[in-house]
Amino acid sequence: DQQVKQNSPSLSVQEGRISILNCDYTNSMFDYFLWYKKYPAEGPTFLISISSIKDKNEDGRFTVFLNKSAKHLSLHIVPSQPGDSAVYFCAARGSGGSNYKLTFGKGTLLTVNP
Amino acid sequence: NAGVTQTPKFQVLKTGQSMTLQCAQDMNHEYMSWYRQDPGMGLRLIHYSVGAGITDQGEVPNGYNVSRSTTEDFPLRLLSAAPSQTSVYFCASSRQVINSPLHFGNGTRLTVT
Numbered sequence: 001d002q003q004v005k006q007n008s009p010s011l012s013v014q015e016g017r018i019s020i021l022n023c024d025y026t027n028s029m030f031d032y033f034l035w036y037k038k039y040p041a042e043g044p045t046f047l048i049s050i051s052s053i054k055d056k057n058e059d060g061r062f063t064v065f066l067n068k069s070a071k072h073l074s075l076h077i078v079p080s081q082p083g084d085s086a087v088y089f090c091a092a093r094g095s096g097g098s099n100y101k102l103t104f105g106k107g108t109l110l111t112v113n114p
Numbered sequence: 115n116a117g118v119t120q121t122p123k124f125q126v127l128k129t130g131q132s133m134t135l136q137c138a139q140d141m142n143h144e145y146m147s148w149y150r151q152d153p154g155m156g157l158r159l160i161h162y163s164v165g166a167g168i169t170d171q172g173e174v175p176n177g178y179n180v181s182r183s184t185t186e187d188f189p190l191r192l193l194s195a196a197p198s199q200t201s202v203y204f205c206a207s208s209r210q211v212i213n214s215p216l217h218f219g220n221g222t223r224l225t226v227t
Binding site for chain 2: 004032034036041042043044045046049051089091101102104105106107
């Protein structure tokens with residue numbers, strides 16, 4: 001049973017436009033959500049996170065939105081750059097758990113075309 | 115600053131062979147963990163450790179052993195390799211601070227024939 005779902009395996013956008021990556025979850029006990037970016041032949045790197053007590057968190061070009069009632073979060077990248085081309089993983093942590101026990105989605109491959 | 119270092123980068127094993135994937139971190143992180151990444155499956159937790167001498171199972175622990183004798187090192191042992199263990203393995207670590215993000219190594223690509 002997949003508790004964190006990224007239903008779009010891939011997304012292609014033009015440079016300068018907005019990229020929106022989506023993530024849905026089923027476990028209402030999740031209280032902290034993270035996005036990781038992964039380039040080929042490298043490990044995932046932390047991008048941005050959000051606590052369940054918030055509905056938005058911004059860091060430069062990256063914004064994560066959380067809709068708890070819909071169990072949905074999204075990552076917005078504005079403006080998109082070719083260097084943003086990577087696989088993006090959504091991850092969630094259950095309440096009371098430590099940050100190492102993360103449940104990951106399958107990832108979305110973002111391609112930003114020049 | 116090396117971060118999380120994994121060796122080897124690539125490995126090919128025959129079914130039934132054993133081996134150890136090495137993981138070392140130089141950030142004095144208390145938490146360390148092993149994930150595997152398979153096509154279409156995302157990252158799945160194999161084993162984790164909250165400190166030296168303490169380990170526990172994750173989501174997919176069967177066929178793997180771990181130990182944590184030092185803060186820095188967290189090796190993953192495959193006891194008798196099977197083709198189903200063909201995967202990319204990532205080691206990760208983090209501070210013992212709430213919501214501290216995981217830092218990942220660059221992975222070991224393992225093929226079992």
